[in-house]
Amino acid sequence: MSEKIFIGVAWPYANGSLHLGQIAGAYLPPDIFARYHRTKGNEVLMVSGSDQHGTPITIKAEQEGKKPGEIAARYHRQFLESWQKLGISFDLFTTTGTENHAKVTQDIFLTLLDRGYIFKDTLSQPYCPNCKRFLADRYIEGTCPYCGSPGARGDQCETCGKPLSPAELIEPRCRICGTTPVFRDTEHFFLKLSAFNDRLLDWVKQQTHWRPNVLNFSLRYLEEGLKDRAITRDIDWGVAIPVAGFEDKRIYVWFEAVIGYLSAAKEWAASSGNGGKWRQFWQNSDTKSYYFIGKDNIPFHTLIWPAMLMGYGDNLNLPYDVPANEFLTIEGRKLSTSQNWAVWLLDYLDKYDPDPLRYLLSINMPETSDTDFSWREFVRRNNDELVATYGNLVHRVLTFVYRNFDGRVPDPGEFDAQDKAILSGASKALEAVDGLLYGCHFREAIRAAMAVAQESNRYLDDKSPWKVIKENRQAAATSLYVALHVIANLKTMLYPFLPFSSQKVHEYLGFEGSVEKAGWKWQ
Ligand SMILES: [Zn+2]
Ligand SMILES: [Zn+2]
Numbered sequence: 001m002s003e004k005i006f007i008g009v010a011w012p013y014a015n016g017s018l019h020l021g022q023i024a025g026a027y028l029p030p031d032i033f034a035r036y037h038r039t040k041g042n043e044v045l046m047v048s049g050s051d052q053h054g055t056p057i058t059i060k061a062e063q064e065g066k067k068p069g070e071i072a073a074r075y076h077r078q079f080l081e082s083w084q085k086l087g088i089s090f091d092l093f094t095t096t097g098t099e100n101h102a103k104v105t106q107d108i109f110l111t112l113l114d115r116g117y118i119f120k121d122t123l124s125q126p127y128c129p130n131c132k133r134f135l136a137d138r139y140i141e142g143t144c145p146y147c148g149s150p151g152a153r154g155d156q157c158e159t160c161g162k163p164l165s166p167a168e169l170i171e172p173r174c175r176i177c178g179t180t181p182v183f184r185d186t187e188h189f190f191l192k193l194s195a196f197n198d199r200l201l202d203w204v205k206q207q208t209h210w211r212p213n214v215l216n217f218s219l220r221y222l223e224e225g226l227k228d229r230a231i232t233r234d235i236d237w238g239v240a241i242p243v244a245g246f247e248d249k250r251i252y253v254w255f256e257a258v259i260g261y262l263s264a265a266k267e268w269a270a271s272s273g274n275g276g277k278w279r280q281f282w283q284n285s286d287t288k289s290y291y292f293i294g295k296d297n298i299p300f301h302t303l304i305w306p307a308m309l310m311g312y313g314d315n316l317n318l319p320y321d322v323p324a325n326e327f328l329t330i331e332g333r334k335l336s337t338s339q340n341w342a343v344w345l346l347d348y349l350d351k352y353d354p355d356p357l358r359y360l361l362s363i364n365m366p367e368t369s370d371t372d373f374s375w376r377e378f379v380r381r382n383n384d385e386l387v388a389t390y391g392n393l394v395h396r397v398l399t400f401v402y403r404n405f406d407g408r409v410p411d412p413g414e415f416d417a418q419d420k421a422i423l424s425g426a427s428k429a430l431e432a433v434d435g436l437l438y439g440c441h442f443r444e445a446i447r448a449a450m451a452v453a454q455e456s457n458r459y460l461d462d463k464s465p466w467k468v469i470k471e472n473r474q475a476a477a478t479s480l481y482v483a484l485h486v487i488a489n490l491k492t493m494l495y496p497f498l499p500f501s502s503q504k505v506h507e508y509l510g511f512e513g514s515v516e517k518a519g520w521k522w523q
Pocket of ligand 2: 132
């Protein structure tokens with residue numbers, strides 16, 4: 001029976017180019033997962049979009065003397081180009097700047113307000129007397145009270161991942177001019193997260209299939225007790241607050257960006273011509289919802305978004321799994337876009353094919369701990385593994401069959417024990433990789449598939465059809481037949497990771513259509 005799989009992917013801020021850390025953390029894993037499920041014949045809806053709001057965009061716009069919308073549009077185009085070139089197969093990649101998103105956000109806002117989960121209160125906010133403005137979140141910086149990191153922002157400490165409020169910062173200063181801010185009272189709306197603490201705790205405790213880091217991180221928060229959080233800001237860029245008297249303030253980005261998962265599903269349904277279709281992925285209790293994010297985003301997806309969904313009701317599915325990844329370091333150092341210590345995705349794609357990068361980031365995925373990217377490792381893995389193991393296997397079998405058997409699959413003779421062993425090993429691997437991908441164990445899955453390629457090379461070295469063919473054409477035909485079968489299934493196992501080369505192998509082998517259509521079955 002086919003399953004329904006909803007895949008929500010972190011919304012990148014449209015204020016800068018994508019780098020490999022983001023790809024390894026949040027964008028490649030969901031694509032692997034989506035391609036796997038589509039090949040299994042399951043119905044997948046994978047959505048995300050550019051986060052166009054928030055201070056990251058307005059700060060960038062001010063730095064460049066542009067309008068926030070221009071900045072957002074520029075990077076949105078770049079994101080679309082990146083997905084296309086890297087093969088990240090979104091069903092919809094939209095933006096938070098759509099009318100639909102504002103409508104869905106305001107509906108959730110008003111419903112939560114009506115139910116008492118959003119309330120009005122006075123907030124003491126940092127105000128820069130020099131710039132004569134309130135300093136929302138990223139406009140203020142200081143030292144993190146939890147880990148002592150000096151560059152913590154008013155909304156979150158990037159070093160330890162803790163969400164922060166501006167008043168918690170030690171030695172705060174205005175990001176624009178460096179002045180020490182004063183605190184002034186301003187009226188805002190708050191999300192009553194404290195009201196959900198017990199329900200969330202009960203719910204999170206049941207999620208024993210979550211990755212340990214995600215589960216423990218979330219439980220720690222709940223055991224400390226969630227604090228109510230302001231969800232509006234003194235800024236003029238963002239979704240309007242649907243309440244009179246708040247025209248000069250906006251709904252803040254952390255509240256509305258997560259709503260994008262729902263609004264994007266609605267947009268996707270509307271554009272498919274069946275406006276109610278989103279319900280299959282949101283209100284069907286058999287649908288499993290996965291959220292792919294980096295570890296800095298965990299509390300927003302395991303606590304805040306579920307709290308909003310619980311409060312809103314309407315029978316919307318809570319996350320089934322939030323397989324958050326750890327970080328990718330670059331050449332042994334923590335990645336930093338502000339210090340330009342990053343590998344930019346489009347720079348890579350200008351020079352190289354997508355699959356070698358997808359390979360390295362998969363086999364070295366930061367699933368349970370941080371992993372490192374280095375160019376040396378990239379070259380080594382590409383040459384020694386992808387080319388020497390998988391590429392060489394495919395190349396030598398196909399060229400030999402092409403030259404000596406007229407490009408047709410040779411008729412096999414009787415299988416010996418070695419033939420049977422390699423075939424049954426590959427068939428077991430197809431099942432094992434299936435199970436690993438189903439459970440979001442991507443690194444183990446690609447390693448299991450690559451082990452089949454290694455085994456097959458050893459098998460061919462033993463059988464040496466290129467030598468044997470001179471005295472025993474039938475024996476050579478049998479081992480080539482076996483090798484072709486293994487390759488036909490290997491390309492299925494590797495397809496989620498290496499979609500471009502797997503599709504080529506699929507066609508070289510004479511299969512029609514796409515790998516996805518052919519399905520996850522022994523061939
Ligand atoms: Zn910190
Ligand atoms: Zn200032």
